[in-house]
Amino acid sequence: xxxxxxxxxxxxxxxxxxxxxxxxxxxxxxxxxxxxxxxxxxxxxxxxxxxxxxxxxxxxxxxxxxxxxxxxxxxxxxxxxxxxxxxxxxxx
Numbered sequence: 001x002x003x004x005x006x007x008x009x010x011x012x013x014x015x016x017x018x019x020x021x022x023x024x025x026x027x028x029x030x031x032x033x034x035x036x037x038x039x040x041x042x043x044x045x046x047x048x049x050x051x052x053x054x055x056x057x058x059x060x061x062x063x064x065x066x067x068x069x070x071x072x073x074x075x076x077x078x079x080x081x082x083x084x085x086x087x088x089x090x091x092x
Contacts, residue, residue, distance in 0.1 A: 007043070007046070011046060014034060014038070014046065014050055015035075015038070017053045018030045018034040018049075018053065026061060029082075029088060030052075030053075030060060032088045032089060033082050033087055035087070037078070037081060048076075049078070063082075064079075064082045064085065066083055
């Protein structure tokens, strides 16, 4: 098991949490976002994503789909990237 205090350990934990949300739709949206963008993240971006993982799936999905306003502390480049939804690859 990775040391969860390391940066890479935190990324591994975030990946697991992103892909095990409880619904397939949330897994694809949040997990797909992680897979697409995490390689270039630093501490600030990972901390943002870890905070996002603490939120309810319905809220995160509503912010990504722009059906609800995004809370100010989640606004910014990462949320704009999430709202593009160009990272969702749904297997057939």
